Amino acid sequence: MNNFAIKALAAASLSLIAVAPAAAEEVHVTVSYADLDIASPAGAEQLAARLQNGIETACARPETRDLKAMAAWSECKETAKAEAVEQLARQGATLG
Numbered sequence: 754m755n756n757f758a759i760k761a762l763a764a765a766s767l768s769l770i771a772v773a774p775a776a777a778e779e780v781h782v783t784v785s786y787a788d789l790d791i792a793s794p795a796g797a798e799q800l801a802a803r804l805q806n807g808i809e810t811a812c813a814r815p816e817t818r819d820l821k822a823m824a825a826w827s828e829c830k831e832t833a834k835a836e837a838v839e840q841l842a843r844q845g846a847t848l849g
Contacts, residue, residue: 782807784837791846808833 784807789796812829815822 780811780813782811786846804834804837808837 784800784803786796786800786803789799791797791800808830812826812833815826817823
């Protein structure tokens with residue numbers, strides 16, 4: 754089973770911690786948004802792009818022929834995004 758958790762490091766950054774489906778090793782990715790005005794549409798869009806890049810790094814894409822790994826990869830990405838939004842909310846921020 755693949756486990757995924759996100760924990761706050763500090764305000765203005767997110768820490769993605771995942772067990773990547775393809776590698777079965779824990780991956781840590783920090784996404785900083787200290788330089789962004791996430792209240793603006795452009796800042797929120799940039800944060801969303803950074804989160805997507807972080808999620809793609811933490812949740813490595815497996816071989817496409819491995820259907821179980823593909824399902825775990827999809828679940829990893831969905832969970833990562835949901836937990837990142839929750840972490841942002843705990844820090845008093847939103848993603849649009």
